[in-house]
Amino acid sequence: MDEKNNTPVNENVQKPLNFIQEIIEKDFETNKFNQKVHTRFPPEPNGYLHIGHAKSICLNFGIANQYKGICNLRFDDTNPVKEDIEYVDSIQEDVKWLGFDWEDRMFYASDYFEQLYNYAVELIKKGVAYVCDLTAEQLGDYRGTPTVPGKESPYRNRSIEENLILFEKMRNGEFEDGSKTLRAKIDMASPNMHMRDPAIYRIRRANHHRTGDKWCIYPMYDFAHCFSDSLEGITHSICTLEFEVHRPLYDWFLDQLNVYHPQQIEFARLNLSFTVMSKRKLLQLVQEKNVNGWDDPRMPTICGLRRRGYTPESIRSFAEKIGVAKRDNTIDVALLEHSIREDLNKRSNRVMAVLNPLKVSIINYPDDQIEELEAINNPEDPSKGTRIIPFSKTVYIDRDDFMENPSKKFFRLQPGGEVRLRYAYIIKCEEVVKDDTGNIVELKCTYDVETKSGTGTSNKKVKGTIHWVEAQKAVKGEVRLYDRLFSVENPSGDEADFKSFLNADSLKVLKNCLLEPCLAEAKPSDKFQFERLGYFCVDLDSKPGNIIFNRTVSLKDSWSKIANK
Ligand code: ATP
Numbered sequence: 001m002d003e004k005n006n007t008p009v010n011e012n013v014q015k016p017l018n019f020i021q022e023i024i025e026k027d028f029e030t031n032k033f034n035q036k037v038h039t040r041f042p043p044e045p046n047g048y049l050h051i052g053h054a055k056s057i058c059l060n061f062g063i064a065n066q067y068k069g070i071c072n073l074r075f076d077d078t079n080p081v082k083e084d085i086e087y088v089d090s091i092q093e094d095v096k097w098l099g100f101d102w103e104d105r106m107f108y109a110s111d112y113f114e115q116l117y118n119y120a121v122e123l124i125k126k127g128v129a130y131v132c133d134l135t136a137e138q139l140g141d142y143r144g145t146p147t148v149p150g151k152e153s154p155y156r157n158r159s160i161e162e163n164l165i166l167f168e169k170m171r172n173g174e175f176e177d178g179s180k181t182l183r184a185k186i187d188m189a190s191p192n193m194h195m196r197d198p199a200i201y202r203i204r205r206a207n208h209h210r211t212g213d214k215w216c217i218y219p220m221y222d223f224a225h226c227f228s229d230s231l232e233g234i235t236h237s238i239c240t241l242e243f244e245v246h247r248p249l250y251d252w253f254l255d256q257l258n259v260y261h262p263q264q265i266e267f268a269r270l271n272l273s274f275t276v277m278s279k280r281k282l283l284q285l286v287q288e289k290n291v292n293g294w295d296d297p298r299m300p301t302i303c304g305l306r307r308r309g310y311t312p313e314s315i316r317s318f319a320e321k322i323g324v325a326k327r328d329n330t331i332d333v334a335l336l337e338h339s340i341r342e343d344l345n346k347r348s349n350r351v352m353a354v355l356n357p358l359k360v361s362i363i364n365y366p367d368d369q370i371e372e373l374e375a376i377n378n379p380e381d382p383s384k385g386t387r388i389i390p391f392s393k394t395v396y397i398d399r400d401d402f403m404e405n406p407s408k409k410f411f412r413l414q415p416g417g418e419v420r421l422r423y424a425y426i427i428k429c430e431e432v433v434k435d436d437t438g439n440i441v442e443l444k445c446t447y448d449v450e451t452k453s454g455t456g457t458s459n460k461k462v463k464g465t466i467h468w469v470e471a472q473k474a475v476k477g478e479v480r481l482y483d484r485l486f487s488v489e490n491p492s493g494d495e496a497d498f499k500s501f502l503n504a505d506s507l508k509v510l511k512n513c514l515l516e517p518c519l520a521e522a523k524p525s526d527k528f529q530f531e532r533l534g535y536f537c538v539d540l541d542s543k544p545g546n547i548i549f550n551r552t553v554s555l556k557d558s559w560s561k562i563a564n565k
């Protein structure tokens with residue numbers, strides 16, 4: 001990281017080159033692009049970005065940074081029906097937050113509508129594009145199947161003059177929506193379905209979030225994308241594997257008009273276990289209120305991960321670890337969780353918090369005494385220093401840390417047993433107090449003054465150390481515990497039914513948690529390790545007096561276990 005401008009530099013220089021870097025280095029050798037690297041990240045503003053997009057962002061901006069090139073942000077806004085300014089704004093915020101800078105190079109495909117129209121006119125003039133009157137349904141019938149060649153449209157051999165007139169009339173709004181298309185004249189028998197006279201323009205009276213009602217015809221993705229790349233002088237147009245079969249068309253358009261020709265390169269999209277990664281499905285979850293919005297901390301969106309407590313560094317390091325592949329695969333979500341643990345372990349202060357409080361009265365402790373104990377903020381980083389935590393006759397511990405009838409391997413508190421309170425004393429459980437219904441409501445304990453952490457003279461050792469919070473100065477707070485949003489590894493396996501795999505227990509809200517006093521000051525997005533419980537982040541809606549924490553991730557690292565097997 002370059003501290004000053006937050007620009008990630010090539011973080012892993014010694015790694016072997018990936019296949020995209022190999023292509024770029026070869027292009028340097030042959031001087032294919034004049035020693036330049038110019039990439040772009042081209043989202044369609046029809047949803048919030050997700051962790052898959054983060055991979056693409058890290059790849060495009062990362063490669064440009066590595067080779068001292070540049071990367072554009074381009075909104076691929078050719079389908080006005082699904083697009084919205086809300087998405088345009090969120091995408092910019094997310095890319096910036098990830099630590100990347102497009103400088104003054106933010107573009108919209110809609111900026112090129114006039115130019116794209118002119119390109120289409122040139123294709124007509126060359127005799128390689130025609131206006132077709134087949135309806136959507138007829139077009140489907142004429143297209144054939146991968147094994148059966150398509151049929152040529154009866155309108156395919158219109159004269160250039162007629163096509164020019166009709167296309168202009170299309171633009172001028174003289175025809176109904178869907179009644180005509182402009183199509184490329186390529187090959188209806190091509191084994192590649194994308195080459196069977198694909199549509200270039202369709203008529204659609206839809207208000208566009210930038211061009212308003214200026215246009216009633218909109219260019220198709222394949223046509224708009226290659227020319228946008230060409231106009232911006234992109235060298236390497238990096239996209240996901242499903243576009244491999246579109247590449248001949250990408251090349252065909254550019255070759256027909258003999259314009260500057262970027263190289264399209266495909267890589268495998270990121271799939272994560274226990275996660276869905278399609279904007280359509282994520283939108284469905286939002287609209288049908290299975291989650292609380294795009295930034296619900298269970299969502300794999302960048303804003304969801306941010307709210308959950310993920311850092312940009314952890315996401316970039318994740319992207320670096322998974323690398324780029326040419327074949328589709330699924331990454332274990334445990335690797336993403338590992339990346340955030342690794343980062344938060346270094347940077348987050350440790351504090352104590354009790355999620356399910358159980359009262360502990362220390363019967364031999366002086367009644368009105370409040371003691372100040374010293375606690376270490378971050379054992380990984382001595383520069384973070386220490387803080388003071390109060391201790392008194394009444395403390396709370398987590399219910400899980402006491403068992404009335406424990407197994408042999410339970411080293412925490414039990415009747416007659418001893419445990420160390422972190423940074424404080426060893427206590428012994430003398431009595432278990434229950435209410436009328438038999439619920440344990442309090443433990444009466446004694447402490448041994450000689451066992452004070454750091455300064456005590458006793459050399460007594462116990463097997464368990466537990467966290468706790470002093471009663472009078474504790475801060476009340478809400479803690480939200482998250483589990484995976486889906487209960488199966490591949491929720492998208494069965495297209496129709498991904499929602500049936502939603503995990504009903506993905507969110508647990510604990511309202512009566514007790515937090516160490518210093519957390520009263522915590523601000524949204526502050527991050528801490530709650531000792532023994534995991535990494536937690538202050539929620540966006542948190543306010544003084546109503547502190548809310550999200551658990552980012554627990555401490556147990558299932559990835560290390562897998563990796564060390
Ligand atoms: P989705 O499939 O989630 O709807 P999309 O491909 O339609 O996504 P775009 O806005 O077109 O979304 O994506 C912008 C860029 O991000 C494209 O270059 C696309 O290839 C890339 N991208 C999208 N999803 C992934 C993914 N899962 N892994 C890597 N790159 C991705």
Ligand code: MG
Nearest residue numbers: 042043044076
């Ligand atoms: Mg897309």
